[in-house]
Amino acid sequence: MPARETEAIILKTFSLGEADRLVSFFGRTSGRMRGVAAGARRIKNRYGSTLEILSHVQLWYIEKETRDLVRIQQCELLESFHKSQSDYALSTGLAVVSEVSEQVLPDHEVAESMFRLLLLTVREIERTGAWQFPLSYFAFWTVRLGGWLPQFDRCAACGAPFGSQPAFHAPWEAGLLCEKCRRGGMKPLHLAARQLAERFAGEKLDKMEFLPAMQQPAAELREASLNWVEHHTEKPLATRRLLETT
DSSP states (O other): OOOEEEEEEEEEEEEETTTEEEEEEEETTTEEEEEEETTTTSSSOTTTTTTSTTOEEEEEEEOOTTOSSEEEEEEEEEEOOHHHHHSHHHHHHHHHHHHHHHHHSOBTOOOHHHHHHHHHHHHHHHHHTOSHHHHHHHHHHHHHHTTOOOOSSBOTTTOOBOTTSOEEEOTTOSSOBOTTTOOTTOEEEOHHHHHHHHHHHHSOGGGOOOOGGGHHHHHHHHHHHHHHHHHHHTSOOTTHHHHTTO
């Protein structure tokens, strides 16, 4: 059976047996898949650093109809993000990007927009040496591409416009609520954060300059977007706790 080839992003790897690795990857032409990289845990192996989290690679694999896992034959590094992968603070951002992708991407479904978003996000984390702004952009666009973005101008419960007043969000709520309809434990999304969302919708991440005044709005938008991811996937993001330590 001939090997198939795809440009891919490594999402996550797990130890398998004594010498192998189970690899979750997002292929540009294959969608999200899982495969076995035989011998990848040996000191001397043919994969080298190609299986690091969120590495951009060219990957060859063999797929059999009777098996859920493909067999990875070869993996060549196209783009390394060593600075981000080796720095603890930056790697926490990568970990959230990886987990979100694992949760939202269906198996074997090609998603060109999501592939480009992933690559853009990781490149910007590597280039800028910071995860805060790229992760906010990534989380917002993940929600938008998933069709989960709520109305930003009015309350999901009563329909009242927010105007300049804050809106409120929580992991158990699919939309934004006004001050009157909010419940305990909900967090604010101020006007500046909603305006930043409008910029994200119309501008590309690598063309934007992250100014100090944008730090709080970006944090609020990131928090809200990750809440919506958790709400719609019905699964909490374990890596969100890591962000609080960096």
